[in-house]
Amino acid sequence: MSWERVPFESLYAIPSKNGLTRPARVRGSGYKMINMGELFAHDRIGAIDMELVPMNEKELETMLVDEGDLMFARQSLVLSGAGKCSIVKTVSEETTFESHIIRVRLKKDIAYPNFFFYYFKSPQCGIKSIVTQGVQAGIRGNDLKTLPVALPPMNEQIKIADILVQYDDLIENNRRRIQLLEESARLLYQEWFVHLRFPGHEQVKIADGVPEGWEPTLVPDVIDVNPRTPVEKGKEIWYVPMSSLSETSMTANTADFERRTKHTNVKFKKSDVLLARITPCLENGKTGYAYFLAEDEVACGSTEFIVLRGKRVPSEFVYCLARSYPFRENAIKSMTGSSGRQRVQNSCFDKYAVPLPPNSILDEFVEVVQNNFDQIRNLMAQNARLAKARDLLLPKLMSGELTV
Numbered sequence: 309m310s311w312e313r314v315p316f317e318s319l320y321a322i323p324s325k326n327g328l329t330r331p332a333r334v335r336g337s338g339y340k341m342i343n344m345g346e347l348f349a350h351d352r353i354g355a356i357d358m359e360l361v362p363m364n365e366k367e368l369e370t371m372l373v374d375e376g377d378l379m380f381a382r383q384s385l386v387l388s389g390a391g392k393c394s395i396v397k398t399v400s401e402e403t404t405f406e407s408h409i410i411r412v413r414l415k416k417d418i419a420y421p422n423f424f425f426y427y428f429k430s431p432q433c434g435i436k437s438i439v440t441q442g443v444q445a446g447i448r449g450n451d452l453k454t455l456p457v458a459l460p461p462m463n464e465q466i467k468i469a470d471i472l473v474q475y476d477d478l479i480e481n482n483r484r485r486i487q488l489l490e491e492s493a494r495l496l497y498q499e500w501f502v503h504l505r506f507p508g509h510e511q512v513k514i515a516d517g518v519p520e521g522w523e524p525t526l527v528p529d530v531i532d533v534n535p536r537t538p539v540e541k542g543k544e545i546w547y548v549p550m551s552s553l554s555e556t557s558m559t560a561n562t563a564d565f566e567r568r569t570k571h572t573n574v575k576f577k578k579s580d581v582l583l584a585r586i587t588p589c590l591e592n593g594k595t596g597y598a599y600f601l602a603e604d605e606v607a608c609g610s611t612e613f614i615v616l617r618g619k620r621v622p623s624e625f626v627y628c629l630a631r632s633y634p635f636r637e638n639a640i641k642s643m644t645g646s647s648g649r650q651r652v653q654n655s656c657f658d659k660y661a662v663p664l665p666p667n668s669i670l671d672e673f674v675e676v677v678q679n680n681f682d683q684i685r686n687l688m689a690q691n692a693r694l695a696k697a698r699d700l701l702l703p704k705l706m707s708g709e710l711t712v
Contacts, residue, residue, distance in 0.1 A: 340402070341361045380393050384444060420466050524664075533616060575615075582609060
C-alpha cells in the first residue's frame with residue numbers, strides 16, 4: 309500500500325508555535341501550563357494537575373491549547389526524548405504550554421489528530437531524522453514543518469487510530485482503577501497510623517503521641533534502609549531506571565527495564581520500596597513498590613534509589629509510610645549538595661519516629677489492603693500485555709502491512 313506523502317506543514321490549521329516562558333517567581337496562580345514533565349509523563353493529556361501561570365489578553369488569544377493539538381518536545385536531556393509527541397485529549401479549562409514545547413494544530417477535515425499522534429510514535433514517522441544533538445537533543449519547528457509525512461485517506465486514518473485508541477482507553481481505565489485502589493490503601497494507613505483511629509482506638513489511651521500497647525520505635529528499628537542483597541556476580545538481572553517509577557503510584561513502567569550483567573550497588577527484591585533520593589525526583593513523588601519481581605528474584609536499579617525493606621513491619625506498611633507527607637518532608641529537609649543535584653542523607657531516618665503497632669493491628673491492616681495491592685499487580689500486568697499488543701500493531705498499521 310502506498311500513501312501520499314506531504315510536508316507536515318501542509319496539514320497545519322494555523323502556524324506551529326513554541327510555548328511561553330514563565331520564571332518560577334511568577335508561577336502559582338493563573339492558568340494551567342503544560343510543562344515538559346506533563347508531556348513526558350502523559351501521552352494523552354487531559355484533566356491533570358499542572359502549574360498555574362499568569363497570561364495577558366494577547367497570550368490568551370494565541371497561546372492556549374485545544375482538544376486534538378499535538379505537543380512536541382523541542383528539547384530533551386536524552387536523545388530518545390527529542391521530538392516526543394503527546395496529544396491534548398481533553399481541555400477542561402484554559403491551558404497554555406511552556407517554551408520547550410511546539411504546538412501543532414491540524415486541519416481536522418484532512419488530518420485526524422489521533423492518527424498523527426500514533427503516527428509520530430511509529431518508526432515510519434522519520435522524526436529522528438530532524439533531531440540535532442548538542443548539550444541537549446532537540447528538534448526545530450522549521451524542520452518539523454518540512455518533514456514529509458504519510459497522508460492516508462481520512463477514512464483509513466480514523467479506522468487505524470480508533471483501533472489503537474481502544475488499547476489506550478483500556479489502559480487508562482485500568483490506571484484510574486489503580487489510582488483508586490492505592491488511594492484507598494493510603495487513606496486507611498493515614499486513618500490508622502497517622503490519625504490513630506485504628507480499630508479499638510476508643511478504648512486505648514495515648515501518651516506522648518504513642519497509643520498504649522504500641523512500641524515507640526525509630527525507622528532503623530523496624531525498617532532496613534539500603535539492606536545488603538547479594539546476587540551472583542555477572543548474573544543477568546533486571547535494571548530499573550529512575551524513569552520507570554511513577555510520581556503518583558506504586559506502578560512502574562516495565563518497558564523501561566533492561567537486562568544487565570553488570571550490576572549497580574543498589575539491589576532489591578520483591579516487595580521492597582524504592583524511594584528517589586535526588587531532587588527533583590523525590591519532591592515530584594518518585595516512589596515504587598517492587599511488585600514486578602518473582603519470589604527470590606533480585607534486581608538492581610538507579611544509584612539514586614534508597615531501598616526500604618520492612619523487618620518488623622509489612623511491606624504494605626512501608627510503602628504507605630514512604631508515600632506519607634511527614635516522612636517525605638523529613639527526607640526532603642535533609643537534602644544537601646549543589647543546586648539541582650541535592651540528595652537525601654540516609655541519617656535523616658535515624659531519628660524518625662515510627663510507633664510500632666501490635667502485630668494484631670498490622671495483620672488486620674495487611675488483610676484489608678493486600679487485596680488492593682494484589683489487584684494493582686493484576687491490573688499492571690494487564691496493562692503491560694495491552695501495551696505490548698498495541699506496540700506490535702502500531703508499525704504494521706502505519707506501514708500498511710495490516711489493512712483496515
